[in-house]
Amino acid sequence: MTESQLIDPFGRTVDYIRMSVTDRCDFRCVYCMAEEMTFLPKSELLTIEELEVVARRFMAMGTKKIRLTGGEPLVRRNIIQLIRNLGAEVKAGNLDELTITTNGSQLSKMADDLADAGVRRINVSIDTLDRDKFKLITRWGDLDKVLDGLHAAKQAGLQIKLNAVALKGVNDDELGDMVSWCGDMGYDMTIIEVMPMGDIGNENRIGQYMPVSVVRSRLAKRFTLIDSAHQTAGPARYVEVQDTGRKLGFITPMTHNFCESCNRVRITCTGQLYMCLGQEDNADLSHALRTGGEAGLDEAIIEAIGRKPKGHDFVISRRVDNVAVGRHMNVTGG
Ligand code: SAM
Ligand code: SF4
Secondary structure, X not given: OOOOOOEOOOOOXXXXXXXXXXXXXXXXXXXXXXXXXXXXXXXXXXXXXXXXXXXHHHHHOOOOEEEEEOOOHHHOOOHHHHHHHHHHHHHOOOOOEEEEEEOOOOXXXXXXXXXXXXXXXXXXXXXXXOHHHHHHHHOOOOHHHHHHHHHHHHHOOOEEEEEEEOOOOOOOOOHHHHHHHHHHHOOEEEXXXXXXXXXXXXXXXXXXOOOHHHHHHHHHHHOOEEEOOOOOOOOOEEEEEOOOOEEEEEEOOOOOOOHHHOOEEEEOOOOEEEOOOOOOOEEEHHHHHHHHHHHHHHHHHHHHHOOOOOOOOOOOOOOOOOOOEOOOHHHHOX
């Protein structure tokens, strides 16, 4: 492997890419999408082969970790081809990790293939263990199917981390039970604050906002939380739940600035490279690749990393509109 060439103007090495492989999804989570969501024409998406070329050029410039996300990454047709090809690089020692963030709906049929391909860890998003609430939050999801998928993933030997978005008045009273359940099942967990991404229709996001600091102090009454030195390539701050022995992460994009250690960039399913989740500046890698080939792509990547901003400025306040960043989470990738 070459030494990393991707160092931003603030001296941060960029060695982690998150790629959204589709904007489509089989769920319609209330904080993520409107129910009547209009998806991009398929012709605008990078093909599976183009996604792989982009991933490989980043790897050639030092990328060590790739996370596939969406939309729902596992509903993209032929996604397993990309996962197998990148997974082979993990097996060959050229990539430290290939991980996937998924809603779990396809896991019961795909978990074995993922494990065979070289995926070791997955994040599965589940905000509640109550069937009715799950339906309310995801609109189209089926909790039992997701739980079957989790079981299949565990059987396949995948390490699992649950992602739960804290939603005031919806699941905040249940998060303690979920921490406990994750302990029983052997899963780590991350609790995420709602972020102002994309127009989601009639839902009132301010009503949903639940500071993770409040969640944490409530959990601290029930569990012994020990600050952990554990640091992943992601933005979560971790504690160890002494009672369960599992890790618990908190992602607080609104109330805590984690930008100083940011080592990652995002690529949308249309090939736009976003140097920061919270800023609009981007580079069109699709155009660069389609017009300039791999050399053009390399040039566009290096140029874009040279303008990675210092940080973001999300604000949820009653004085501003519900939407701070116009992009939907499913396009940029969570
Ligand atoms: N469909 C996959 C899933 O749900 O895991 C991957 C994509 S989803 C956009 C990635 C993560 O973003 C999920 O954990 C989801 O809960 C989270 N997410 C989506 N919209 C969000 C928002 N507005 N604020 C905070 N987290 C959000
Ligand atoms: Fe789909 Fe994930 Fe968004 Fe839910 S959070 S609608 S599962 S992309």
